[in-house]
Amino acid sequence: MKICFLMYPWDRIDAENDSTLRLIHEAASRSMTVALTTPNNLSIRDSVPYAFCNVLKKGDKVSASVPNFYKNASFKRCKLPLAGFDAIVMRANPPLDTTALNFLDSVRNDVFIMNDIDGLRIANNKLYPASFSGEAARFIPATHVSKSQDYLEQVFDESDSPKMIMKPLNGFGGQGVIVIEKSAQQNFRSLLEFYIGSDQGNYVILQDYIEGADQGDVRVLMLNGEPIGAMRRVPSSKDIRSNISAGGKEVKHSLSREEKALCKALGPQLVRDGLYLAGLDIINGKLIEVNVLSPGGITRINKLNRCKLQKQIMDFIENVVSARDLVIERKNAFRKAIEDAETL
Structure with missing residues (x-):
């Protein structure tokens, strides 16, 4: 499988904690062709969208240590057509680069893009939770x-x-x-x-204000509408924010009955909007934000629960690509049967 990560620059990665790096490492471990690019490296030539990519060189066995993998990775610089990839994984940091999405519009039927372009357009803002209705609405403050x-x-x-x-x-x-x-x-x-x-x-x-906010929030990672991992983020004594980037600390967490009900109520709309990988921020059973561009937490949830969420995520991507390929093969087989009939 050929996979492209549309992300932030490689040299800005925190090898110990970066979620995108875990996905890249998992893809490399599966012997995929892995290319990395940034929104600033997209281009069009003769009406064909390209990206100037750093393609991971395949060599010896991929190190099981992600930091070692990061340290020793080497790349080849190439200009590659976006339509040639099987999957493009959107992992650029906020704010959303709408121009980058415009580049991808013309290849959306050729490549599986996670998350979906239209889904990113409608969900990459703090107004998105207001779009939930029905049973899901009771979880929105x-x-x-x-x-x-x-x-x-x-x-x-x-x-x-x-x-x-x-x-x-x-x-x-x-x-x-x-x-x-x-x-x-x-x-x-x-x-x-x-x-x-x-x-x-x-x-x-x-x-x-939701009571209990001073005790932190819960980050839930959702894959294809289902929760696959969670952690509680506790703010420092000097800050109300529980974000890890703002000094918060992660602790192990098991979803409560109310949090499971929230995930069940919100999951179907996330899938309908093509938001296959999303991070939900929850306080006391209420949804605060939905993170869809590059939801983090994979590394920390892995450490807390001794798991590897990147395996589940990459399994999902491979399954989607396989299903798309099967549809194309069936279509081509049917077309050939019709063409053969014309020559009888």
Whole structure:
């Protein structure tokens, strides 16, 4: 199988903890042809989308140690047609590069892309949880999004809670997430002015504060609509954010009955939207965010549970590609039968 990872630069990888590196290592261990590229390396020539790729050189047996694999990996630089790959795995960091998705539009029928292009377009923002309806809606906390300072002040005034969560719509990795308390309301307008900006260019999210948020959140990795692993992220004593990048610490976690019900309710829509690999952030049974670009946590969940989630993910990709190839083979066989009939 030929697989391309559309990702961040290789030299920015943290070999000890990087989730994408685990997927790349698993693909190499299966003797796949592995190519790496970044959104800045996409191009079009004669109406054909290409990527300037670093193709992993195949040599001796792949080291079982992922850090050693990373240290010793060597590449060959090539310009390759995107339609020639069996699968493209989207692992670029936020924010979403919509131009990169435009490059992939013309090859979506030739290559399995994970996650789906349209799914990334609709889900790579903090508004996506608001699209869940029916049984799934009860797991979504009340959320308000606006550029209007007056409206957001009104929402805060009318809230029954003594505090709310405020964050920028375009933030990621816990950046800009703060707790606003009624007792400090005199600072609220000034904060809104800062977050929204003088040109009224930025949307702000106000969200009900969920009890237990100070104890951290739960990151659940979903594969094809089903949970395959989870961990609890506990914030440091100096921060409200539980993101690992913000100083949080991971601990082992087993999904509660309510968390399992949340995953079951949300899973079908994730699959319908082509979001086969997603990270759910949950606090006290409520969905806070859905991460779809490069959801992390694989390495840490592996260590906590002595498992290798990358094997399940790569199994899924191989199965999808095999199923697509089978459809093409059947179609070609049927076409040949019809062509042969014409010569009788």
